[in-house]
Amino acid sequence: MAAKKDLVYSSDTKEEIKSALKGLTDKPQPKSMSLQALIQSLKTDINAAKKAGYTLDEIVKTLSDNRVEIAANTLKRYLNPPKKSASKPTTESDNSPLNPPKKSASKPTPEGDNSHASKGTLKKSESALSPTLQCHD
DSSP: OOOOGGGOOOOOHHHHHHHHHTTTTOOOOOOOOHHHHHHHHHHHHHHHHHHHHHHHHHHHHHHTTOOOOOOOOHHHHHHSSOOOOSOOOOOOOGSSSTSSSOOOOOOOTTTOTTTTTTTTOOOOOOOSSOOOOOOOO
């Protein structure tokens, strides 16, 4: 079998291929989307149903009847995505046991010598990473 670089094609072959490629019709694109994209595309209709008095659970039932499975909480989250903000103000609830307050980073100081602790710097002879081990023979 010849290597690909050694193959030679005629001008007729080229013209046949060009003609075949021009004859191709637009290939239908798959019409699928994620659940979140589907909900976003139906947002106006869902909000209209809510305005007409339907609950999220009733809307979830309608979606389910049409082969779309989604929980009410997920639907609510997709309809009202969290707004991104530059900075989040700190509240007391932010310091719950699940969200302990953030500690400021400070460098460790050698035991017994706190003279430079307030400056947050170490002397050249002191290591911030680990103590030096010295071996004496």
